[in-house]
Amino acid sequence: MDIDINTVRVARSRADCVLRPGEAFLGGGTFLYSEPVPAEVTGLVDLTGMGWEPWSVDGSGLRVAGTCTLEELLAGPGRLGASSEGPYRGLGIVGECVSALTLSAKVARTATVGGNLALGLPAGSMVGLFAALDAVAVVWTPGVATGSTGRAGSREVAVSDLVTGAGVVDLAPGELVREVRVPAVALGRRTAFRRASLTPTGRTAAMVTGRAGERAPRITVTASVAAPLSLYARDHDMLDRWIDWIGGNDGWYEDTHGSHEWRAAMTRRLAHEALEELGGAA
Ligand SMILES: Cc1cc2nc3c(=O)[nH]c(=O)nc-3n(C[C@H](O)[C@H](O)[C@H](O)COP(=O)(O)OP(=O)(O)OC[C@H]3O[C@@H](n4cnc5c(N)ncnc54)[C@H](O)[C@@H]3O)c2cc1C
Missing domain, CATH: 3.30.390.50 (CO dehydrogenase flavoprotein, C-terminal domain)
Structure with missing residues (x-):
């Protein structure tokens, strides 16, 4: 670990998620703490303090929080998809997509879905998983929302459009992945x-x-x-x-x-x- 920063703030509210100059979001830290932190980053804002429910499912579909760990994804939605029939059979590929990251159990316990999407690595298998399931990412914007589909302070982008290049994502400075939503119809495919x-x-x-x-x-x-x-x-x-x-x-x-x-x-x-x-x- 090579980490040279001045502050770590634990976010507890939406207001805490507004980055100050030099700050970056912290998910599980499995990437951030494995690489030298970029020189311009002087502080981290720990999103896991937000206490978001890792995942939930209802008639409209599945919601997975940005802070849901890969272990939680596997134990929850992954288990729902274990049956080859029924309303959640689309989730049958969750386990394979988590395994595609070839992380140790220790890393999978910490690494988050939001962190994987935000990194935008070609081998980021959460992208392939949620793109296949027609998911949209709900992105919290730091100011007033822009774009026709955006509500104040948030916007939605198809996961298939979120990553635009190797390590390049459609996230403006200060924007964070709040959750990923999978429509019910895709869960059943x-x-x-x-x-x-x-x-x-x-x-x-x-x-x-x-x-x-x-x-x-x-x-x-x-x-x-x-x-x-x-x-x-x-x-x-x-x-x-x-x-x-x-x-x-x-x-x-x-x-x-x-x-x-x-x-x-x-x-x-x-x-x-x-x-x-x-x-x-x-
Ligand atoms: C042994 C090992 C193997 C790995 N293999 C792979 C692999 O095969 N494929 C792969 O893609 N990655 C791999 N990684 C990288 C990384 O661990 C994973 O991508 C992981 O899912 C990142 O999640 P995290 O929560 O730990 O992210 P963090 O390290 O916390 O953050 C990563 C980046 O995302 C930002 N971020 C975090 N959460 C959010 C959010 N909710 N909204 C917006 N930005 C956010 C951070 O600011 C940072 O820039 C590997 C890492 C290790 C240590």
């Missing part, structure tokens, strides 16, 4: 998960999540691309054309966890497998 990494416990290099739909399954690709990409895939030919299009637009991500050629090949295979699994009725 069949879902599919596939992933590839260079070694069995290595960082995820290609991840495909899918959800059955009324007209066509929706396939979402993460980890092999800088920002999530989704397609309503009517058939395998359409899927192939889309994969070709990603390559044609220089879309494959590359780092030490896999070359772009390998990631392209893996993504194609995994996407076809997911589509095959989701074929048929929603």
Whole structure:
């Protein structure tokens, strides 16, 4: 740990969540405390003090707080999705998406959903999970909301649009991920998960999540691309054309966890497998 800051404030109210100059939000700290803190960050605001209910479910769908830990996500929504039938079967991929992070149990006990989304890493599997489930992120804004769908002090953004590049997110300074909302209809859909990494416990290099739909399954690709990409895939030919299009637009991500050629090949295979699994009725 290399941490050189002056203050840590524990947030207890909405007013406490307004950042002062030099402050950044603290979720579980599993990333913040594993990297040198950026020079401009001189203080942290601990969101876990807000005491938000980690998750809840009702007729409108599932809500997952930004401070919900990966362990809580697994024990709650992950368990709800254990049955392959019923109103929560879409959550059947929660466990695989948590495992895709290859965190130790100790880290998973602390790491939060909001922290994973806010980091916007290509291998951030909470992005692929919630994008597949048509989730929106409720973002608390520090001032008056902007945008037509925003209420005062908050706005909503589709999780699939939240990450716009490798480590780049659609969050303005001072904005925080309050919660993620999954609509009830998506909870009841069949879902599919596939992933590839260079070694069995290595960082995820290609991840495909899918959800059955009324007209066509929706396939979402993460980890092999800088920002999530989704397609309503009517058939395998359409899927192939889309994969070709990603390559044609220089879309494959590359780092030490896999070359772009390998990631392209893996993504194609995994996407076809997911589509095959989701074929048929929603
Ligand atoms: C061994 C190990 C393996 C890892 N593997 C992966 C991996 O495979 N893929 C991956 O994506 N990450 C990985 N990580 C990074 C990190 O642990 C996870 O992304 C984790 O989910 C981050 O959550 P956190 O709550 O600990 O975030 P923190 O470290 O608390 O914060 C991370 C960033 O998000 C901001 N932030 C936190 N919460 C919010 C919020 N609610 N709203 C807005 N901003 C917020 C912080 O200001 C900070 O910039 C790994 C970390 C470790 C230690």
